[in-house]
Amino acid sequence: MNSPSKIIVGSAEWLTLPSLNVPAIKARVDSGAKTSSLHAFNIQSFKRNGETWVHFDVHPIQKNRKTTVRCEAKVTDRRIIKSSNGEREKRYVIRTTMELAGENQSIDITLSNRDNMGYRMLLGREAMQGRMLVDPSEELCHGDRSPEQITALYGNPEPKLEGLNIGLLASNPDLYSNQRIIEAGEQRGHHMHFLNIKHCYLKMDAEHPEVLSRGGKSLNNMDAVIPRIRPSVTFYGCALTRHFESLGKFALNTSDSISQSRDKLFSMQLMLKKGLDIPTSGFANSPMDTHDLIEMVGGAPLIVKLLEGTQGRGVVLAETKKAAESVINAFKSLNANLLVQEFVKEAQGKDLRCFVIDGKVVAAIERTAAAGEFRANIHQGGTASIVKITREERTLAVKAAKCFGLQVAGVDIIRSRKGPLLLEVNSSPGLEGIETATGKDIAGLMIQAIEKRLGWKPTAPNT
Numbered sequence: 280m281n282s283p284s285k286i287i288v289g290s291a292e293w294l295t296l297p298s299l300n301v302p303a304i305k306a307r308v309d310s311g312a313k314t315s316s317l318h319a320f321n322i323q324s325f326k327r328n329g330e331t332w333v334h335f336d337v338h339p340i341q342k343n344r345k346t347t348v349r350c351e352a353k354v355t356d357r358r359i360i361k362s363s364n365g366e367r368e369k370r371y372v373i374r375t376t377m378e379l380a381g382e383n384q385s386i387d388i389t390l391s392n393r394d395n396m397g398y399r400m401l402l403g404r405e406a407m408q409g410r411m412l413v414d415p416s417e418e419l420c421h422g423d424r425s426p427e428q429i430t431a432l433y434g435n436p437e438p439k440l441e442g443l444n445i446g447l448l449a450s451n452p453d454l455y456s457n458q459r460i461i462e463a464g465e466q467r468g469h470h471m472h473f474l475n476i477k478h479c480y481l482k483m484d485a486e487h488p489e490v491l492s493r494g495g496k497s498l499n500n501m502d503a504v505i506p507r508i509r510p511s512v513t514f515y516g517c518a519l520t521r522h523f524e525s526l527g528k529f530a531l532n533t534s535d536s537i538s539q540s541r542d543k544l545f546s547m548q549l550m551l552k553k554g555l556d557i558p559t560s561g562f563a564n565s566p567m568d569t570h571d572l573i574e575m576v577g578g579a580p581l582i583v584k585l586l587e588g589t590q591g592r593g594v595v596l597a598e599t600k601k602a603a604e605s606v607i608n609a610f611k612s613l614n615a616n617l618l619v620q621e622f623v624k625e626a627q628g629k630d631l632r633c634f635v636i637d638g639k640v641v642a643a644i645e646r647t648a649a650a651g652e653f654r655a656n657i658h659q660g661g662t663a664s665i666v667k668i669t670r671e672e673r674t675l676a677v678k679a680a681k682c683f684g685l686q687v688a689g690v691d692i693i694r695s696r697k698g699p700l701l702l703e704v705n706s707s708p709g710l711e712g713i714e715t716a717t718g719k720d721i722a723g724l725m726i727q728a729i730e731k732r733l734g735w736k737p738t739a740p741n742t
């Protein structure tokens with residue numbers, strides 16, 4: 280069995296991919312994977328002498344997004360790959376030479392657009408069969424590479440002087456929030472593009488997928504997009520965002536996170552599932568259950584919410600049981616979906632808006648309803664002021680954003696006798712109220728979240 284001609288490899292090894300001009304790449308040895316894979320981006324197919332080729336970029340060094348190698352290879356196949364989390368994805372397959380322990384061999388590699396546990400390459404069992412034996416307790420059996428050696432091989436990359444191409448996917452360029460995002464991006468040296476959601480369209484094609492803007496301009500050169508999708512265009516805006524994501528572009532809030540948080544009922548169920556508290560709520564189909572619903576949330580006074588409402592419209596306070604019954608049944612007769620919720624009276628018309636970016640609360644305000652009003656929405660005449668939030672509230676806000684996978688979120692919390700309760704999570708929180716009240720550059724922090732994710736560093740001196 281143990282043929283002496285086989286090479287022993289550990290759990291990770293340095294390889295060379297000479298035809299791709301990759302002099303050194305640390306691969307994770309993964310006999311659980313069939314085919315080897317390479318983390319590639321900007322993957323673009325093209326025709327050469329009637330054959331399909333791809334060019335793509337690789338960051339060959341772990342935790343380094345500055346060193347980029349541009350590669351080109353003939354496509355030998357397109358394959359459905361099932362990743363370890365069960366997701367299926369169609370990927371390009373290329374054949375290339377791999378050098379390990381002084382031996383060359385030809386292997387198939389799929390081009391994956393995700394990082395594999397921080398490794399830029401996975402060496403699958405297809406490439407190892409008949410040639411290698413794995414000793415999982417060892418690592419780098421064929422030598423390590425020092426940072427100095429890596430620098431000698433790749434040279435010192437020039438810092439990227441050029442700003443990023445950032446697309447703001449939104450509807451109204453005159454909106455305070457949109458203007459601020461464009462301004463903050465430009466201030467930090469980026470090329471900001473206002474992309475009107477309704478003026479963008481997409482091409483679904485296996486070889487050359489694309490997002491375009493009216494007139495036929497390709498938007499495939501965007502490095503990142505910031506979706507600011509108003510509720511009326513959720514479906515279309517999420518479709519565009521999803522397309523950008525599948526092109527390997529970074530979306531500050533993914534289409535999945537946006538659509539999940541937009542569905543009020545679903546989002547409440549998800550928050551509860553993650554152990555995050557909300558005011559007790561009920562949802563029913565038939566008016567025959569109205570009475571039970573009212574009892575369930577502790578009787579009147581109670582809140583009735585239309586699932587489709589925004590900015591405080593469609594949120595009603597029913598002071599008495601009679602009023603509650605009439606409101607619920609009236610909405611029902613209009614075929615509206617509604618939920619019934621316990622009224623948090625002790626909040627006294629106040630709620631908290633916590634602005635979360637990249638897992639941190641970067642600003643918080645307290646909104647106070649106008650006199651005679653229980654809804655704290657600014658659109659309903661509410662006023663905003665700075666507030667110090669508790670550690671518990673901070674944690675709750677961060678967890679709420681995380682449970683949807685939102686990198687930017689406006690988390691609304693109401694202070695109840697039982698402690699802080701989540702009201703809702705917004706994927707396109709407005710900037711005006713919070714920037715004005717706190718004086719913080721929230722738009723700038725959103726841009727910085729993109730820079731961080733893309734490993735972009737501003738050049739001195741205007742950091």
Ligand SMILES: Nc1ncnc2c1ncn2[C@@H]1O[C@H](COP(=O)(O)OP(=O)(O)OP(=O)(O)O)[C@@H](O)[C@H]1O
Nearest residue numbers: 558582588589590591592621622623630654655656
């Ligand atoms: N259960 C409740 N008890 C007391 N006040 C509430 C309750 N639910 C909502 N409110 C008040 O009403 C306001 C509006 O409610 P909510 O945020 O649920 O709806 P909305 O703002 O219309 O929704 P959206 O932000 O999605 O447009 C809240 O900001 C809060 O001040």
Ligand SMILES: [Mg+2]
Nearest residue numbers: 590591691703
């Ligand atoms: Mg609200």
Ligand SMILES: [Mg+2]
Nearest residue numbers: 589703704705
């Ligand atoms: Mg909302």
